[in-house]
Amino acid sequence: MRPRIQLLTPELIGRILCEAFELLMSPGVRVGSAPVVELLRSAGVEVNDGVARVPEQLVRNCMASAPRDFNLYNRSGEKAVHYGGDDVHFDPGSCCVQMLDPDTLEARPSETRDLVRLIQVTESLPQFAAQSTAVVCNDAPSAIGDLYRLLVVLQHSHKPVVTGSFSAAGLQGMIDLLAADSGSQDNLRKKPRAVFDVCPSPPLNWSEFGSHNLLELARAGVPAEIVSMPLAGGTAPVTLVGSVTQHAAEVLAGITLHQLAGPGSPVVWGGAPAIFDMRTGGAPMGAVETAMLNMACAEVGKHLGLPTHGYLVATDSKFVDAQAGAESARSAMLGALTGINMISGAGMLESLACHSVEKLVIDAESIASAYRLVRGVETRGATLATAMFAQTGLSGEFLKLKETRAHFRQEQHLPSPVIDRSARGSEPPSDAFTRARARVNELVSQYQKPSFPEDVLRKYQSIVEREADRAGVASALSGD
């Protein structure tokens, strides 16, 4: 039996959806741009003063055309991530602006070298099914920062990518880059390698930028992940269930826009809901209530039969310390037990502002434990224990059994040296951060950069140059 956890009863999900549909009519949804207004009006939606009242029937029709599941592919065109059902995948958190320097323990602006290190480590850890455009490279021109991050990831990885754009103007260049990577726009549509996070602004606002990108992704057939981020008590109702309801309304509105623009295009019921910290106004990503919000939101999406996403495995601590470990491991488990298809956030400190590659390798251990937990207690062979006792009697010599040798690798997750289970020896014991640093160095030294055909590199180059021109900055194709 696969263990699972459920926070909402079917009856409560029914009420959440019912009120979410009510919200879509009153107060309605703010829509930012003329093309969105036009699209909605042509579907018969009433839009007044930038506020749309979206009727339930239209939303339901649009949900019906959204795929129940889809795949992301790696660079070789193989299925690597299945969005759908109870499959669980993890990727490092996206878009941090700072990096924890392991020598000084200070958070400093992140640079290309940091992104490369994060990619190298993510690439070698099986716990991460996908890469993410994990940090912003402050050493690259910020006007094309989103494109540049994606370029660096594509140049260093085989895995699928969870990414996103910072502006409306930046999206096309990123799609073009992915099409160059896949060989053509058509290949990208058939075998998408990336999914794009797109955020509504709480409450109930599909801004010009967010909705523009949503429509463009739908038209290009590139998967969109709707990352609604209600902050309970700040930008959403203070009750967890009230925020889940707002989240549902925001995502339902997003799916409606998306499917109107590109029926059948893949779209994810995603989110980064959090509570609102009443002392600082921050978004405490490590709080258990934040995990509960992510779980409950995903449960609503699963109830509707849609692919799901959440933001977990992150912490509010500034260091890779006990708080970071506790918060991240706890939410990794909870997310896996909920069966969320893509769980973003590993490696992140400081409420999504700062990344740490050392934290990433520690989180990978928590994720491995979460996967182990989700596999549950399995049965192997015809008997549970008697057949083994038939061989050992009361001798206790289980280590010698062939069953032991055959099954221990499935029964136990064998952690990397990041986890200390050693007996105390002559060497003084080390702490997790020290071991994580060593592990990072080891993984980085083993990493091999994929090779690229010249023509792909040339295509990358020309897209980056074009986009740099558009943004009015000197181009920078580097990242090596």
Added chain:
Amino acid sequence: MCGGSRFLDVGPEYNPGLVSLIPRLICAGGSLSGQLFQAMRQSIIDGASDTAAELAQQALAIGVDPLEAVNQGFAAGITFAGDQFGCGQMFLPDLLASAEAMKAAINILEPEMLKRGSQREALGKIILGTARGDIHDIGKNLVATILSASGFQIFDLGTSVTPEEFVAKAKEVDADIVGISALLTTTMAGQKAVIEALDRNGLRPRVKAIIGGAAVTQKWAAEIGADGYSRNAIDALELAKNLMSKVMNKGTAQA
């Protein structure tokens, strides 16, 4: 202030129902105005808008100087609330309720202050907004709340504000400080653009420019020639107060 009780010691309970007695007591040399001020303070700390408004009305009814009511009564409450928030004893919903109560009281006292020409001096005029292309506004709103609760006059231009809009407002209200928030690395360039626009329009150095946001660093602030930056709302208050003292000094030095 930290560690203290959230509640001021109001002393003998003030009973608003006794309002008719007040003039007599004052005449008799009682310290009821002192008690009234304390009740005003407490109404702000409690975030009780109705009580605050009622007390303001009573003050007018018995001829208490409205400016004194603000300075010795209500404002003391908001200062206390701000301090308590600063050290984690009060929370944002409490602080917002206190700010609302303050507004309710001022609304009632203002016409009388205008009549007497005894307007309360704001600590300074500050324009706030989020840089062009950026819709993050939680941090900026928090800064606005704290600054305004502490006596600054705030003009909040909202999100995705262009340099031209900042400049126009700064001219219009004769601002002392312009504060630009940016949470995205892509929109931080907008902070620079605003500072350049202030320079171009000859507003600086008289008008000070301050910045903030998750990715803003000391280095960035120095690079774009900002007059200061802060990492949170409480520090923003200190920053603004320090800059105001410079604005004042400059004023007298030039005079």
